[in-house]
Each structure stands twice: as structure tokens, then as C-alpha cells.
Amino acid sequence: MINDINPVLGLYVLYPITGVTAAIEVEAGTSTFRVRCTSTGGRALNMAVSGPNGYKSDISTNIQPVGTPWFLSNDIYTARTEVISSGRDGDVFQCNATGLTSTTANVAVRAGARPITSLEQTALTTVRVTWSPTPELPVSYRVHYLLAGGTGGNGTKTVAADTTSTEITGLTNRETYIISVEVVSSLPDVIPAVAEEIITLAPDTPERVVVTAESASVRVSWDAVEDADRYTVTFSQVRGYYQQGLCNPTNSHTATLTVSAPSTTVSIAVGGDVGSTVTDMLRAYTTYEVTVNAVSDVRGTSRPRETRRVLTPQTSAGEAPGDVRAEAESPTEISVQWSGLSNCRLVNGPITQYRVQFTANGRAETVDQVLGDGEDWMSGGRVTLTGLTSLTNYSISVAAVNENGDVGLYSDPLTVLTLQAIVGLAETSYTIGESDEVVEVCINAVGTTSSCPSTESFHVTLSTSDQTAESPADYVAVDQVLTFAACESQRCVNVSLANDLVSEPEETFSLSLTRSTRSHISITSATGVVVITDDDERPAEVSFLPVNATGVRISWSGSVHLPTSIHYTVSSPPMASSLAN
Secondary structure (H helix, E strand, O other), X not given: OOOEEEOOOOEEEOOOOOEEEEEXXXXXXXXXXXXXXXXXXXXXXXXXXXXXXXXXXXXXXXOEEEOOOOOOOOOEEEEEOOOEOOOOOOOEEEEEEEOOOEEEEEEEOEEOOOOEEEEEEEEOOEEEEEEOOOXXXXXXXXXXXXXXXXXXXXXXXXXXXXXXXXXXXXOOOOOEEXXXXXXXXXOOOEEOOOOEEEXXXXXXXXXXXXXXXXXXXXXEEOOOOOOOOEEEEEEEXXXXXXXXXXXXXXXXXXXXXEEEOOOOXXXXXXXXXXXXXXXXXXXXXXXXXXXXXXXXXXXXXXXXXXXXXXXXXXXXXXOOOEEEEEEEEEOOEEEEEEEOOOHHHEOOOOEEEEEEEEEEOOEEEEEEEEOXXXXXXXXOEXXXXXXXXXOOEEEEEEEEEEOXXXXXXXXXXXXXXXXXXXXXXXXXXXXXXXXXXXXXEEXXXXXXXXXXXXXXXXXXXXEEEEOOOOOOOOEOOOEEEEEEOOXXXXXXXXXXXXXXXXXXXXXXXXXXXXXXXXXXXXXXXXXXXXXXXXXOOOOOEEEEEEEEOOEEEEEEEOOOOOOOEEEEEEEOOEEEEEEEO
């Protein structure tokens, strides 16, 4: 067969093909290769490559001379197949060269490292690659990583031949990487192993998220995610929807709960006027979007997926009344008053009454104040709790009730201690003659005998103060502490009077009752007055008889005790004096 035309001689020159060789050419840094067919001794008119699974390639157009000039004998001609991107260890490819003669040669694929045995994320930006050792006399291994679908983030790491594991660091969060291991061998035709993929950092997103609004809470459940250390459940208020308890419905709110694995359910309470800084409670009658994410200490947080929307339950008739005040009025009574709700705090109907709840010793009771015609819920209210137990702590709170019977949120509880007793002067006015020499002043304690629940004593102080009567000329001053034993209802004090022989007009002194700062009592009738009447006898008849130009005789009748004082005034010339007989 004519092998070629010699342009110098103008003749066809026939060169017999003395042989053909087949070899594998590896594409550096990849898992692809070419079959290289080379003929010697003559030029092949046609060269083809066949392989497993019916692979066949006609490469006659790619024949190129290699080596010495074409017109010399024993030239070498080489042809390469197209790139073959797959090949298993032991696959055989055949080169067929046809010229003056025909010849064939076979070559077997020798794969590099066995497939990667594991890809494990060991830190937020680190992946550990492990592979099986190779018998192809490795000089070293190259670990290639390629950012899938993007630019940048690619690299190669070379490790020693006796190593079958390494870590790739500095990877990008939430990206997919293609990783392969290449054998750097003393044999030129060893190809890399098939690459494998890994998604860095992000665990799976929880599936089948179910959000349920219950009577006073919202419950969220989801499917477990492998390798999750915990879950975050985020509730984000949907702005523009009505929100219970706030005049401005665009006010935003976000709550976040963290749930430790393996738990896959959580409940969050629903309240009223929940402030924007509260993260563990939702606002009532408010729309939220709910998102559940899985969190891994090693792999980070799952990618966000679709949210669920929920309208939190209607928990009440509105918010709690404000400015609640309570005061013990007696051992058995407490007065309670509060301010009303504003229009923007109403929910689900107008307010028709207020409910006062009071609790003591684990027992709760309520009293309703029903609004009458014309009464305005915005004005608040007042009620007196009766039939209580003395010296007992009561927890008191107030809520609104609407026309549908919905009870609003209760106000923050106030603790009020009922009084031990109401203490006061038995009489606030005493009239006594000075010859009686003593006045008995009594103090009554009301409420101490009602089943006598108290075992504590209390103290009050009785004191006197001068008015027209002066101490000690007219009475003996008192400043005395009185102790009431448990269940004692009265104590009395004697105040001594000065019984002189001087005829005088009525005189008074005051009484004052105060309590000890440590006594839980109320004092009524805290002040009084004592009137001292003069019961000395006065002259029945008095007569005057001049005895000379400068003297007057005075005489009287009746039994008047001596000594007697005579007070007189001379008008002309003006002078005043007194005589004593």
C-alpha cells in the first residue's frame, strides 16, 4: 500500500508499519485521560481506538508525525483519542494502526487512589478527607477541591505517600465542594479516583414543621435532623396586622426559643401587652411567621426554608387595668381601686364589668363590679372586699370582663396585710369634777375577738397635753405605752386630777392616741378632751360698806372654805388690787 508521496522524487514511497504502541495520557489535576497510539516504521493511513462497552473512536484525521522528517525511514507517527472522562481500574483499550501493514496494541487503565472512603466536616470551615491506600507506588497524593457552580475557592493540597487522610481548611460557609484524590506515581499513566461532593457547614433544614395555636400558647413540632445539636425556633411578627393590647399595630416583635436535641417540639406562652424586648412570650391575637432551623456545633445552621404563619389565640378581653391600689381598712376589709382601659386596649367586645381576685392561704375568690347604665369602663372602679381574716396577707389583682364573658389579663398582684385591730378612744369627751380626783380613759380594740386568729400583741401610746388646765397644778400628765395581748379588746388608764380649794372656771386638757410603728393596726378616734369642772362652793351673797374715805368693808354669806381670795378693781383713780382674808 502506498504510504506517502515523496515530493522530491515525485514518487509514492511505501513504508511498512513495523509496530504500534498504546499508552494512557493523564490530564494533570483531573480524573480524565487520553489513549495515545503511536506507529513506528511507517505511516499509518488509519488509526482507531476501541474500548469497553462498545467504545470506538476513529482518529485518522488526528495523525501527526513525530520525530524525524517524514522522508526518512523509521519515522514515528502518533495519534491521540478524544478525552475519556471515565474509566475503571483494569479497563482495556486497543490501538489499531493500518498502513502497508496492520497491527494492534492494547493498554489497560490503571486507576489511582481507591474511591474516597469518607468526607467529614470537623469544624465550621474544615472538611476531613479519608481514602484507601493505592498499590501504584505513590510518590505523594494530591487532594483537589473545587467550588461547584462558582468561581474561586478552588485548591490543591499535596500530602505524603504514607498518608491516607487530611483536612482542607478555609472553606466557604454553606457551599458545595467537589473533592478528589490524585496519586502522584512513578508510573506516568495513573489517573485520579472519581471525585465526590460535600456540602459544607449546613445541616439539613427541619422538615414537616407544624404550628398549632392553643388556648394560651403556640406549639411547634418538626422532624429530627441528623447531627443537629439544637434547634432555633423564631417567631417574627407580621407587621400591619392587628395586635392585642397596643394602639400601634405596626409595633414589631420577635421571639426566639432554643431547643436542645433530640427534642423536636416546643411551646411558647401567649400574653398580652408583651414588650419588644421580651423574647420568650408572644403577643395575643397577633400574626407571626415561624421558622425552625437546625444548628450543629460543627456544621453551622441549616439553610432557611419556607415559614409557617400563625395567628396567636385570643387570650382575654383586653389588657390588665392599670394603677391598681389596695389598702387594708379593717381586720376584715380591704379597699381596692383601679383605672380603666383605653379604647385601643379593648378586644372582642366592650367591657361590662371588672373582676377582683383575692387569694389567701391558697384559696382564691373573686368579686365582680358590674358596670351600670352610663358607667364608663375607662373610668375604672372601686370595691371593698369584706369578710376577710385579720392579720392575713391577701394577693389582689384586677381584670376586665367583656360582654362575651371573656376575662382579660389580670394586673400584677398586690399583697396587702389585713389589720390586726381598729383601735380608738372609747370616749372622745370626758367631763369630771376636780373633787373626783381621777378620770378613767379607756381604749377599745375592735376586731381582736373575731375568732381571735392572732397570737400577736400590739402597742399603743396614750398621752396628754395642756390646754387651759395645766399639769401638775390641775392634773397629772400621762405618756404611757399600753400593750394589748392577743384577743384583748380594752385597756384603761387613770389620769389623776388636782383637787384644790380655789374656786376656778372649767379647765381642759387633751388626749392623744398613737400606735407603735411595728403594730399593724388602724387608729380611729385618736384624740379626745377632758373637761374639769370646779365643784368648790361660791359665796351666796356679797355686800360692800364704805368705812372711811379710803376703805370698804366686804361681807358675804354661805359656807365658803378659807382661805378666801377677794379680787377688786377701783375705776377712779384707776387701780386694782386684791385682799386675802
